[in-house]
Amino acid sequence: MLEIFYFDGKVKQTSELSKLRNKKVWIDVTNLTVEEAELLEKQFNLHHLTTEDLLHTRTRIKIEKFPHYLFCVFYGITRASSLQLTEIDFILGKNFIISNHHPELAAAQELKQHPEKMATLFRRGVEFIFHRLLDAEIDNYFPVLAYIDDKIEVIEETIKHPRPGISQQIIQLKRQIMEVKKTALAQREKISQLAKEEYVSAKAFPYFRDAYDHSIRVADTIENYREALNSTFEAYMSAVSLNMNEVMKVLSVITTLAMPMTVISSIYGTNFTFLPGAGTPYGFWLMIIMTLLLMIALLYFFKRRRWF
Numbered sequence: 001m002l003e004i005f006y007f008d009g010k011v012k013q014t015s016e017l018s019k020l021r022n023k024k025v026w027i028d029v030t031n032l033t034v035e036e037a038e039l040l041e042k043q044f045n046l047h048h049l050t051t052e053d054l055l056h057t058r059t060r061i062k063i064e065k066f067p068h069y070l071f072c073v074f075y076g077i078t079r080a081s082s083l084q085l086t087e088i089d090f091i092l093g094k095n096f097i098i099s100n101h102h103p104e105l106a107a108a109q110e111l112k113q114h115p116e117k118m119a120t121l122f123r124r125g126v127e128f129i130f131h132r133l134l135d136a137e138i139d140n141y142f143p144v145l146a147y148i149d150d151k152i153e154v155i156e157e158t159i160k161h162p163r164p165g166i167s168q169q170i171i172q173l174k175r176q177i178m179e180v181k182k183t184a185l186a187q188r189e190k191i192s193q194l195a196k197e198e199y200v201s202a203k204a205f206p207y208f209r210d211a212y213d214h215s216i217r218v219a220d221t222i223e224n225y226r227e228a229l230n231s232t233f234e235a236y237m238s239a240v241s242l243n244m245n246e247v248m249k250v251l252s253v254i255t256t257l258a259m260p261m262t263v264i265s266s267i268y269g270t271n272f273t274f275l276p277g278a279g280t281p282y283g284f285w286l287m288i289i290m291t292l293l294l295m296i297a298l299l300y301f302f303k304r305r306r307w308f
Contacts, residue, residue, distance in 0.1 A: 002036055003028045003112070007122035011115040017043045022095070024122050026129050028108050029054075029100040044069070044096060054100050057087050061186040063193050069093040070199060074190070075183050076105070076137035079144050083176045085183055088137060090130055097126040099133055107136030127204045134191075135211045141184070141218045148177060148225050152232060159236040162243060170233050177229060181222045188215040253302060260294035 004014050007024040014020070017027075017039065029036065032054055041051045050071050053059050064071040072090040077083060089100040099108060111118055111132065121128040151173055158166055194200060195212040264287055268275060280286075 001030045002039075003030075005112075005118065007119065011118045011122065024126050025096040026118070026122075026126065027096070027098045028105070028112070029098065030104060031102055032100055040098065044091070044093065044098070046091065050091065054089055057102060059087060059089070061183065061190055063190050063199070065199070072190070072194075074134060074137065074187055076101075077141050077144050077180065077183075079147055083144060083180060085179070088133070090134070092127060092130050095126060097129050099130075105133070105137075106140075107133050110136075125201065125204065127200050128207070131204060131207045131211060135207075135214065138187075138191075138211055138214045138218065141180075144180070145218065145221050145225070148173070148180075148222075152225060152228055155229075156232055156235075159232065159239055162236060162239045166236060167233075170229065170236065174226075174229050174233070177222060177226050181219075181226060184215070184219040184222050188212070188219045191215045249307070253307070256302075257295045257298055260298070261291045264291050264294075 002015075004017060004020070005011055005026045005028070006014065006020050027040070029040075034055065037051050037055050040046060040054075041048065045068065047066055050064070050066070053071070053073065059073045061075060062071075062073050070090075070092040072092070074088050074090070076086045076088055078086060086101065086103060088105065089098075091098040091100075099105065101108075111121075111129075118129070121132060155166065155170060155173070191208070191212045192215075195205070195209040200208055268287060276283075
């Protein structure tokens, strides 16, 4: 679906592209069809490779400079049941800006509801609409980063008392962080190119440089979270290992204490006629007392060695 806005003293909306050649135009595209892509290609003289990228999703992050327009692919992020990266394509020309995305774009919807803000951006140039949409998508990373931070804090509290399932949570969160990190690093690199007067006008340059600063913060923060989660995972494994050692130590002590009873009872369980104390009425109790004394002696020995 094409939503076409142009500036003619004030913001107006139309469905006729052919009459807008000399006007500042913003075309917001949701769920682009082949027919719409062909229309845009013909109207704005787009390269057929650009049209192909517009029609396909999961395109790599990139900036491509063509003779009369700039083609950019970036990714926004949302948090539903999980972190979701959303591809957003931009085509920036001298007097036109095309934004292409599959789900609705919150920043675009907000701008459409405030024509006065759109008019202000149009007066300054279509690249300011580009900046507005791009900067909003970069800022959307920060609530997601706060969500990741909260998840890490919860996991850090949980590992004090390890339980089954924590390792799966850590691995899942680590996978999400790595996916966001790959996107954030690539995006930072490409936005750094936009923060050059080679691609944007001098008056827009400071704004894109500010967007670049935000992308640096996103990339640095996600890298810090990755390191924090790695440390958390190591602490969790250490806690699990420590608990396992405690369990093994207790089992080893119990096994060692049971050894005298096992040995003595095995000896007295043989079929020999003559065994010490076998002929006395108190022989059984003497065996029990001897076994208990050996167990007490072993406990004293373990205590002296600080083994528990």
